[in-house]
Amino acid sequence: xxxNIIMKVMNIIFWIVFIGLCLExxxxxxxLFVTLFINSNGAEDTxxxxxxxxxxxxxxxxxxxxxxxxxxLSALKAYLAYLVIKLFMKFDLNYPFNEKTASVIxxxxxxxxxxxxxxxxxxxxxxRIMRQGLTLQIDWGAEQFLFFAGIIYIIALxxxxxxxxxxxNELTI
Amino acid sequence: MPIIVNxxxxxxxxxxxxxxxxxxxxxxxxxxxxxKTGKAKAVRFSTLEAICEAxxxxxxxxxxxxx
Numbered sequence: 146x147x148x149n150i151i152m153k154v155m156n157i158i159f160w161i162v163f164i165g166l167c168l169e170x171x172x173x174x175x176x177l178f179v180t181l182f183i184n185s186n187g188a189e190d191t192x193x194x195x196x197x198x199x200x201x202x203x204x205x206x207x208x209x210x211x212x213x214x215x216x217x218l219s220a221l222k223a224y225l226a227y228l229v230i231k232l233f234m235k236f237d238l239n240y241p242f243n244e245k246t247a248s249v250i251x252x253x254x255x256x257x258x259x260x261x262x263x264x265x266x267x268x269x270x271x272x273r274i275m276r277q278g279l280t281l282q283i284d285w286g287a288e289q290f291l292f293f294a295g296i297i298y299i300i301a302l303x304x305x306x307x308x309x310x311x312x313x314n315e316l317t318i
Numbered sequence: 319m320p321i322i323v324n325x326x327x328x329x330x331x332x333x334x335x336x337x338x339x340x341x342x343x344x345x346x347x348x349x350x351x352x353x354k355t356g357k358a359k360a361v362r363f364s365t366l367e368a369i370c371e372a373x374x375x376x377x378x379x380x381x382x383x384x385x
Binding site: 316318 | 360361
C-alpha cells in the first residue's frame with residue numbers, strides 16, 4: 146500500500162520533470178530562433194535568466210554552438226524523464242523482472258551515458274571559449290550523469306539476471 | 319535438450335488422461351503441458367514423486383537422457 150503511494154507520487158513528480166524539461170527545450174529553441182532572426186537581445190535572457198548576450202556579441206558561431214549544446218542536453222534529459230515515466234507505467238511489483246522493464250532500464254543507462262558524454266564535450270567547448278577571455282557560467286552536469294549512467298547500468302545488469310532467474314523459476318515444475 | 323520427458327508414454331501405458339493426472343498430482347494443466355512438451359527447465363523432487371506415485375512408475379520411466 147505504502148509502496149503504491151510512493152510509486153504514484155514519484156510518477157507525478159517525473160511527469161512534472163518531463164513537462165518542465167520539454168518546456169525548457171522549447172524555450173531554448175525559441176530563444177535561439179528569436180536571437181538569430183528577430184532580435185539579438187533575446188540572448189540576454191535565454192532561459193531562466195541565462196545571459197548569453199556577451200557570447201553572442203563575442204562570436205555568433207560560439208553562441209550557436211553553446212545554445213545547440215544546451216538544447217541537445219535539455220532534449221536528451223527530457224527523453225530520459227520520458228523513459229522513467231514509461232518504466233513506471235510498465236512496472237508491475239507482482240512480476241518485476243520482465244524483458245520490457247529490463248530493456249527500458251538498459252535504454253536509460255545508454256541515454257544517461259550519452260548525456261554525460263555530450264555534457265563533457267560541451268564543458269570542454271565552453272572552457273575553450275573561456276580561455277579566449279569570456280566568462281561562461283553554465284553547469285552542464287557531466288559528472289552527475291556519468292555517475293547516474295554507471296549506477297543505472299549495474300541495475301540493468303541485475304534486472305537482466307533477475308529476468309533469467311524468474312523465467313527459470315516459471316519453467317520449474 | 320538432452321533430458322527427454324516421456325510423460326505421454328507413461329500416461330498412455332496407464333491409460334490416464336492429462337486431466338486425471340493433473341487432479342492426482344495437484345499440478346495445473348498448463349504446468350503439466352509444459353512438462354509434457356519438454357519446455358520445463360527444472361522439475362522439483364516433490365513434483366517427480368507425485369507423478370511417479372500417480373503413474374506407478376520410476377523416475378527413469380519418465381526421464382530419459384539422450385546425447
